Amino acid sequence: MTRLDRRAFLRTTAAAGAVTLAAPGIARAAGYPERNINVIIPTREGGGADRNFRAFAEVWKTKLGTDFEPGFFPGASGRVGYEVYMGKNEPDAYSLIFGNMGPEVLNWAMQAPESFSVEDYFYFGRVDVDPGCLFVGAESKLQTMDDIVAAGKERVLNVGTSRMAHPASIGLLALGEVTGAQFNLIPLSGGKNTVAGAVTGEVDFSVLTSGTVIAAGDAVKTLLVFGENRVGDGLDNAPSMNEVYGTDLPEMLSSRAFAIHKKAADDYPDRFQILQDSFKATFEDPALLDAYVELGGTPEYLSYGGVEECAAFMQAMLELGAKYKPLLTGA
Amino acid sequence: MGETASLLVEVFFHTIGFWWVIIPTIFLGLIVGGIPGFSAANTIIILMPLTLAMDVETGIVFMVTLYCAARMGAGIPAILVNIPGTAGAAATPLDGYPMAKAGKGQQALSISFVASCIGGLLTTLIALATMPLLARVGFYMHSVEMIVVMLFGISLIASIAAQDMVKGLIAGFLGLMIGSIGTDVVYATPRGTMGFLELYDGVPLIPALVGLFAVSEAFLIIEKRVIISEDAEPKSPNWHDTFEGVQIALSRWWHIVWTSLIGLVIGVIPGAGASIASFVAYQQSRTYSKTPEKYGTGHPEGLIAPESANNGVTSGTLVPLLVLGIPGGATAAIMLVVMQFHGVGFGPSLFQRQPEVGYGMFMAMAVAYLFMFFTILPLSRYMSHVTTVPTIYLAPLIISFTLVGGFVPREYMFDMYLALAFGVLGYIARRTGYHVAAILIGVILGPLLERYFLLALKKSGGDITVLFSSTLGNILWIALAISLLLPVWFERRRKRQATEVPAE
Numbered sequence: 001m002t003r004l005d006r007r008a009f010l011r012t013t014a015a016a017g018a019v020t021l022a023a024p025g026i027a028r029a030a031g032y033p034e035r036n037i038n039v040i041i042p043t044r045e046g047g048g049a050d051r052n053f054r055a056f057a058e059v060w061k062t063k064l065g066t067d068f069e070p071g072f073f074p075g076a077s078g079r080v081g082y083e084v085y086m087g088k089n090e091p092d093a094y095s096l097i098f099g100n101m102g103p104e105v106l107n108w109a110m111q112a113p114e115s116f117s118v119e120d121y122f123y124f125g126r127v128d129v130d131p132g133c134l135f136v137g138a139e140s141k142l143q144t145m146d147d148i149v150a151a152g153k154e155r156v157l158n159v160g161t162s163r164m165a166h167p168a169s170i171g172l173l174a175l176g177e178v179t180g181a182q183f184n185l186i187p188l189s190g191g192k193n194t195v196a197g198a199v200t201g202e203v204d205f206s207v208l209t210s211g212t213v214i215a216a217g218d219a220v221k222t223l224l225v226f227g228e229n230r231v232g233d234g235l236d237n238a239p240s241m242n243e244v245y246g247t248d249l250p251e252m253l254s255s256r257a258f259a260i261h262k263k264a265a266d267d268y269p270d271r272f273q274i275l276q277d278s279f280k281a282t283f284e285d286p287a288l289l290d291a292y293v294e295l296g297g298t299p300e301y302l303s304y305g306g307v308e309e310c311a312a313f314m315q316a317m318l319e320l321g322a323k324y325k326p327l328l329t330g331a
Numbered sequence: 332m333g334e335t336a337s338l339l340v341e342v343f344f345h346t347i348g349f350w351w352v353i354i355p356t357i358f359l360g361l362i363v364g365g366i367p368g369f370s371a372a373n374t375i376i377i378l379m380p381l382t383l384a385m386d387v388e389t390g391i392v393f394m395v396t397l398y399c400a401a402r403m404g405a406g407i408p409a410i411l412v413n414i415p416g417t418a419g420a421a422a423t424p425l426d427g428y429p430m431a432k433a434g435k436g437q438q439a440l441s442i443s444f445v446a447s448c449i450g451g452l453l454t455t456l457i458a459l460a461t462m463p464l465l466a467r468v469g470f471y472m473h474s475v476e477m478i479v480v481m482l483f484g485i486s487l488i489a490s491i492a493a494q495d496m497v498k499g500l501i502a503g504f505l506g507l508m509i510g511s512i513g514t515d516v517v518y519a520t521p522r523g524t525m526g527f528l529e530l531y532d533g534v535p536l537i538p539a540l541v542g543l544f545a546v547s548e549a550f551l552i553i554e555k556r557v558i559i560s561e562d563a564e565p566k567s568p569n570w571h572d573t574f575e576g577v578q579i580a581l582s583r584w585w586h587i588v589w590t591s592l593i594g595l596v597i598g599v600i601p602g603a604g605a606s607i608a609s610f611v612a613y614q615q616s617r618t619y620s621k622t623p624e625k626y627g628t629g630h631p632e633g634l635i636a637p638e639s640a641n642n643g644v645t646s647g648t649l650v651p652l653l654v655l656g657i658p659g660g661a662t663a664a665i666m667l668v669v670m671q672f673h674g675v676g677f678g679p680s681l682f683q684r685q686p687e688v689g690y691g692m693f694m695a696m697a698v699a700y701l702f703m704f705f706t707i708l709p710l711s712r713y714m715s716h717v718t719t720v721p722t723i724y725l726a727p728l729i730i731s732f733t734l735v736g737g738f739v740p741r742e743y744m745f746d747m748y749l750a751l752a753f754g755v756l757g758y759i760a761r762r763t764g765y766h767v768a769a770i771l772i773g774v775i776l777g778p779l780l781e782r783y784f785l786l787a788l789k790k791s792g793g794d795i796t797v798l799f800s801s802t803l804g805n806i807l808w809i810a811l812a813i814s815l816l817l818p819v820w821f822e823r824r825r826k827r828q829a830t831e832v833p834a835e
Contacts, residue, residue, distance in 0.1 A: 046376035046665065074741065076531030077519065083528055110519070158790050164518060186789055187517055189782070192664055196601035196657040200469040203790075215667065217676045219656035296672050330518045 032271045033066040033094065039258075040089065040097040042081020042104065044074040048211065052256050053098050055291040056127050056282065063278040063285070070098075077163060078104040079113065086116035091261035093271035097121070101255045102167040105314050109321025110165045110329050122265070123314060124272075125258040125279040126305025128297065131227030132168030132252040133210040133235055134175070135220045137199040145223050145244065148205065152181025160188045160197035160206035164328045167252035168207035170320050171226030171241065173327055178245045185327075195220060209254040210235055211298055227251030230300040250316040257310055280304065335686075339459075342690050346698045349392040353702050356393055360400020361707065365408050367416045367541045367736025371401035372661040379669070387673045388691065394669065395695040398662050400703060402605070402645050403447045406638055410439045411717045412558065412729055414545035416736070418536045418775055419605025419641040422613045424544060425768055426626065426633030432558060433629050436715035437569075441576025442631050443638045444707050449584070450591030450639030452700040454646040458595060459693045465599045465647070466654035471803050472600045474787040478798065479807040480597070481780040484610035484772065486815055490617055491627070491769045502765040506773020509534055516782045517789055529745040536606075538737035538746045539774050542753025543760075543767045545733040549726040550758045558718045558725065573711050579631050586632055587639045590616055594640030598647020601657050605641040606775050612640030618814045623821070627768075646696060652677055653689050730754075 039057070043049045050072070057068040073081035078099060089095040101123055108118050134148075142148050151157060161169045164187050176183045186203050188194045191212035198206035199219050213222055214234045222235040224244065228251065229235050241247055258279065265272040282288055283304040293299050305313075321328075363369040375382060375394055382390050405416035410427035423443070430439035458465060472480070485503075492499020512523040513533030524530040552558055580587065590612040597608040616636035617626045626633045648659030656677040658664035667677060675681075675688050682689045717725070737750035757767045791797035799805055 046373070046379070072742065074532075076514065076528055079531065080528045156792070184790070184792070186786060188786075189516060192658055193601065196469070196651070196655075199655055199657055200473070200601065202473045215656075215671060217656045219677075296668060328518075 032268075032274055033064060035094065036067045036069045037064075038089065038095045039068050039070050040081050040085040040095070041070050041072050042074065042078040042085075042097065042099055043072070045072045049098060049100060049256055051295045052127055052292070052297060055295045055297060056288065058291045059285055059288045060278060060282045063281045064274070077107045077165065079107060079111065082108075082121075083113075083115055086120060086261070089261075091263035091267065093260065093264045093268045093275065095261070095264075096275075097259045098256065099123075099259060101126070101257050101310065101313055102253050102317060103163070103165065105317040106165040106167065106170070106321045106328075109318050110325060118314070118318065120262050121259050122262055122307065123257040123259040123310035124265075124276055124307045126303065126310050126313075127256045127258070128301045129227075129230075129251065129303045129305075130209050130211045130254040130298070130301050131225050131230075132166070132171050132207055132254070133213055133222050133226060133238060134168075134172065134205060134207050134224040135198060135213050135216075135222040136205040137201065138219055138221060140198070140201070140205060140221075142205060143221065148223070149179045149181045151204070152176070152179070152183060156182040156184045157204040158186050159183045160194045160203035160208075161185050162191050162194045162208055163187045163189065165321070166207075167254065167317070168209060168226060169328060170324055171249065171252040172207045173324050174226075174247060174249050175224070175241060175245070178247055211254070211301065214298065227253060231298060234298070250313070250320075253313065255305075255313065257305065259310075276306065280306070338686060339690055339694070342687060342694045343698070345388075346392065346691065346694045349389065349695075349698075350702065352389055352392050353396050353699055354706060356396040357400045357699070357703055357706055360397045361404035361407070363397070364401030364404025365416055366739075367408070367414055367545070367733055368537050368739030369401075369736070370405075370417055370662070371398040372665055373740070374401070375662065375665045375669070382669050383672055387670070387675065387688065390669060390673065391688070391691055392695045392699075394662075394666050395692055396699040396702075398666075399451060399642070399645055399696060399699045402451075402642055403444065403703060403707065405641075406443045406447065407440065407714060408545075410443060410634070411436055411714065412545065412725070413548040414729065414733060414736075415540055417605070418540060419609055419644070420637070421540055421544075421606055421771060421775060422609040422637035422768075423634065425613065425637075426628070426630050428548075429627070429629030430631075430634065431715070431718050434718075435572070435629065436718045437572035437711050438576035438579060439629075439634060440711035440714055441573050441708065442580040442634050444704070444711065445577050445580035446587050446591075446635040446638040447642045448700050448704040448707075449580075449587050450594065451642035451645055452697055452704075453588060454591050454595040454598075454643040455693055455696045455700065457592070458599075458646045458650055459690070459697075462650055462654055465595070465650045468596060468599045469601050469651055469655070469657075473801070474783040474790065475798060475801050475804045476807055477600070477783040478780065478787060479804060479811055480607065480611060481776055481783060482811055483614055483814065484607055484776045485780060486811070487610055487614040487617075488769045488772050489815070490614065490623070490818070491766050491772075495764060498763075498765050499769050502760060502767070502769035503773050506770035507777040508773070509539070509770070510774045510777025511781060513778070515785065517785050527745065529741075529743055529749075533778055534774060535737075535741060535746055535749065536775060537740050538750035539753050540771065541733035541736050542750040543757040543771050543774075545729055546750060546754025547757025547761055547767065549729040549733075550754065551761060552722045552729075553726040555722055557721060570712065572715075573708065576711070577708070580635060583632060583635055586616065586635050590636040591639035591643035594643020594645075595647045597640075598644035598659060599650045601651050601659050604660055605644040607779065608640040608644045609637035610772060610776060612636040615814065618818055623818060642700075646693075649692055649696070653681055653692060656681075 061067050073084045085097040188197045194206045194208045195216045197203040222238040225238050225240050363374045405420035406423045408414040409420045409423035413424045413428045415421045427439050488503030514521050593612045594608040613636045617623050648663045651657040651659045652663045658667045734747045737746045760767050
């Protein structure tokens with residue numbers, strides 16, 4: 001006959017109590033996810049976000065045990081997608097948004113729409129980091145940063161950017177402050193036109209997310225990266241701005257990440273925990289890199305980031321947006 | 332030179348070996364081009380898993396053939412039922428549809444196919460021969476020069492307004508006002524969006540296009556028994572009409588040549604597209620015609636000009652892609668993504684590293700146009716049947732197709748309502764004698780004109796004299812002035828001669 005040990009009894013009682021107290025949460029989480037998870041993508045089908053999403057979702061679904069259903073809501077520099085997510089989707093952790101933190105948070109900072117607040121959602125899973133860079137056309141007379149700074153002190157240089165509220169635009173404005181060169185940002189509506197502007201001489205040079213610049217091949221030459229040059233020769237071994245000019249500018253990134261309603265994370269912490277854990281587990285699976293490369297991603301840009309990293313970047317974008325708002329909005 | 336020539340011949344015959352890809356893709360292209368809202372670009376996106384699974388050569392042949400066939404396919408519903416499937420075909424119904432209504436749908440289709448094939452084939456060969464030179468066009472055509480090019484197209488409003496100047500100009504200005512809805516291109520300030528987020532990026536083109544042309548047309552034809560005019564001679568489809576169309580087009584071969592060259596030159600400018608080219612070609616064709624008064628009534632030259640030009644654009648967009656690594660349009664941008672997946676790097680060194688890929692794209696286009704000529708032409712006799720289908724069946728079909736077409740590009744229900752709203756606007760305009768084409772030119776070209784204008788001003792720090800700051804720009808201004816004044820001078824001369832004849 002087994003004698004009841006006092007210590008064992010106390011341990012068992014404590015464990016049983018803890019299980020009882022946590023039971024509702026576990027019961028709820030145990031059933032999660034019961035159905036597919038909807039993901040709002042605030043850009044067009046077939047674009048970079050679509051490809052990154054498909055690569056990531058292919059592996060994440062195996063960790064989470066359910067599939068993801070993307071819904072594309074392009075328009076107004078991403079705002080339509082956020083309006084749909086914040087206004088029409090239930091905050092129940094069955095609905096996420098896959099956005100581009102840099103330009104989309106900056107866009108909010110410029111427009112400050114009353115319909116939703118950046119406090120009401122937060123990013124919890126960063127997929128990649130793609131720094132902005134400065135590049136010239138292969139035939140440009142400006143072939144070095146010294147050429148650009150010297151010319152920018154003699155006259156105002158026209159600089160192409162995909163749109164005013166873009167991290168690369170902020171990188172350029174910061175460059176102007178530190179070097180004293182004068183720049184006039186020219187929004188050329190999209191990456192393709194921004195590359196074309198620099199190549200054909202419509203503008204003196206351009207700034208853009210580096211992924212698009214790498215794709216332009218030898219038609220362009222990269223001179224400076226507003227962040228870390230993770231691809232070396234792919235960006236002509238261009239140095240980082242902080243390295244050359246001694247600045248402490250945060251990385252000016254195009255950075256895609258999953259976000260969730262704040263209310264969903266507050267009301268269903270267990271579900272949110274499952275999302276976070278499975279997201280992290282996805283990064284630890286080598287299949288992710290294969291899927292990412294297969295769909296045309298730059299492997300060096302695949303980079304895990306959790307709630308803290310995303311929050312720090314979002315805060316930096318909001319602060320820089322507020323600082324440069326008059327220059328970016330013409331206000 | 333000899334090596335390049337032998338490589339070209341080798342690539343040409345090698346490409347013909349892909350007939351098993353080309354022929355089915357031509358039919359797929361015709362279908363997706365003919366359905367409003369669909370295009371080569373979104374079809375390649377939908378079929379991307381398939382495209383990525385193909386080897387490089389098959390992928391090139393598939394994408395290029397789909398691109399050419401979709402461009403040609405967009406002209407078919409534009410001619411037969413007044414539905415331009417894409418903005419590039421928006422000028423096609425101006426003369427194509429009146430021909431169909433007059434019972435000459437079969438001839439109109441043949442003219443369109445011949446103009447498209449010859450225009451496309453010719454510009455492909457010219458682009459191949461003069462690629463390095465053509466690639467330089469983009470280096471000279473900047474925002475200032477593009478403002479003038481836009482004005483060439485927009486001046487069509489004045490030509491259309493000639494019959495009733497006040498109503499024509501009101502329609503044109505209404506179109507320009509509708510075109511200015513959305514955020515401005517510099518600071519993204521919303522204007523005239525009426526609180527609709529769906530209008531932040533401007534009025535979507537396809538719903539406007541199908542609404543103004545097709546939905547309003549459906550409302551009108553429901554009042555008749557068939558599309559074809561009651562007084563048109565009822566005919567069963569026959570080879571004679573097909574060959575008559577071919578003969579009409581071939582007898583105007585010079586017209587095909589120079590209007591397709593307009594398309595080629597506009598196509599090589601990054602960012603410019605088929606809609607600009609087709610309107611500019613139509614305007615130029617009308618300006619230098621001996622019978623400008625026939626335009627808009629079913630004149631073959633009014634159909635040849637936009638069709639040759641928009642197929643000229645197809646070859647033109649490949650030039651900046653291959654030589655500079657800059658895609659000239661949406662389809663070329665998607666081709667770039669697919670080719671990069673296969674390890675093909677575009678840009679200046681492509682022809683040194685992988686000449687067979689560079690030449691292969693042009694050869695695929697040339698072979699696709701050759702195959703299209705023989706596969707599509709016989710279809711015109713069957714396609715023209717559409718104009719004899721009773722409108723009680725046709726009108727609901729047109730409305731359903733166009734509403735789905737309005738929905739497809741962005742998948743917003745809002746766009747379907749917008750197409751209906753434009754349909755009502757188009758119906759009222761037609762009933763009251765306002766020309767819907769004038770409204771549409773404003774809607775399509777207005778935002779482009781504004782974009783180039785604001786960019787030029789932003790670059791110059793707000794100095795308006797920037798409009799006259801470039802030599803090429805100034806030459807274009809003079810050409811624009813001549814093309815606006817010439818018709819007036821021709822008209823006066825005609826009137827003078829008319830008054831002189833009775834005196835004799």
